[in-house]
Amino acid sequence: MEVVILADADAVAAYVADAIVNVVGSRPMPVLGLATGSSPLGVYAELVRRHRAGMVSFHDVRAFLLDEYIGLPTGHPESYRAFIDAHFAGLVDIDAANVHVPGAGAAEEGVSGAAIADACVAYEADIRAAGGVDLQLLGIGADGHLGFNEPTSSLASRTRVKTLTEQTRRDNARFFAGIDEVPRHVVTQGIGTILDARHLVLIATGAAKAAPIARAVEGPLTSMCPASAIQLHPTATVVIDEAAAAHLTLADYYRTTFANKPAWQTP
Numbered sequence: 001m002e003v004v005i006l007a008d009a010d011a012v013a014a015y016v017a018d019a020i021v022n023v024v025g026s027r028p029m030p031v032l033g034l035a036t037g038s039s040p041l042g043v044y045a046e047l048v049r050r051h052r053a054g055m056v057s058f059h060d061v062r063a064f065l066l067d068e069y070i071g072l073p074t075g076h077p078e079s080y081r082a083f084i085d086a087h088f089a090g091l092v093d094i095d096a097a098n099v100h101v102p103g104a105g106a107a108e109e110g111v112s113g114a115a116i117a118d119a120c121v122a123y124e125a126d127i128r129a130a131g132g133v134d135l136q137l138l139g140i141g142a143d144g145h146l147g148f149n150e151p152t153s154s155l156a157s158r159t160r161v162k163t164l165t166e167q168t169r170r171d172n173a174r175f176f177a178g179i180d181e182v183p184r185h186v187v188t189q190g191i192g193t194i195l196d197a198r199h200l201v202l203i204a205t206g207a208a209k210a211a212p213i214a215r216a217v218e219g220p221l222t223s224m225c226p227a228s229a230i231q232l233h234p235t236a237t238v239v240i241d242e243a244a245a246a247h248l249t250l251a252d253y254y255r256t257t258f259a260n261k262p263a264w265q266t267p
């Protein structure tokens with residue numbers, strides 16, 4: 001695992017945007033795994049800026065979202081499909097048909113559990129058919145969740161339905177009229193699905209992320225902190241600001257390693 005500690009959120013966004021632009025420019029049909037939440041917003045803004053400046057095209061990109069709420073009507077502004085369109089996909093030249101959302105079409109209110117289960121299986125098949133994810137962007141929840149894999153999620157899990165913890169519903173209530181509006185159920189890529197991506201890039205900024213980042217990076221591998229599963233991945237990069245690095249025991253080692261990283265060393 002590589003831990004990159006940068007001065008602030010802007011530096012984190014620029015660094016991760018570089019990694020994404022690099023992947024997009026180096027493969028004929030790049031596959032990006034996209035995350036929602038506030039953590040990747042700076043990255044998306046930077047990618048949109050570079051696209052508008054003619055520096056990058058997403059024309060040939062296929063994208064797969066990590067997760068989606070169940071029960072929100074199509075077009076609901078807080079659905080993750082609407083989120084990714086508003087902050088990234090709708091602002092660049094990616095083909096909307098190539099932006100995939102788990103449970104799409106089946107996760108709306110009134111649709112059967114069997115239809116959602118079928119959509120989860122189809123999502124895994126779609127990722128495989130695209131050749132797998134080249135770079136998976138990740139945020140981290142306060143309770144250490146990855147995507148919507150809440151604590152005690154199987155570390156081998158695949159795309160499926162999960163029930164949100166009350167803490168996650170409270171955390172996400174800021175985007176809704178109130179906590180009662182936050183769905184209880186979601187569809188999320190599993191930990192096993194996420195670990196299949198060729199490169200994981202976990203972003204976190206701000207003091208509120210210091211504790212979950214320390215658990216994910218340096219804590220024991222445990223389903224009680226689903227993000228600790230990144231320790232199993234051969235190519236995981238954790239990009240954080242100073243505030244989110246505050247609880248890391250080996251912060252100085254990570255800083256020294258990064259400062260002395262040879263130009264020939266790939267992630």
Ligand code: GLP
Pocket residue numbers: 035036037038039040066067138139140141142146147148168172
């Ligand atoms: C949300 C999303 C996650 C995200 C996390 C942190 O519930 N499902 O993908 O990483 O919680 O969100 P934020 O980046 O807003 O702190």
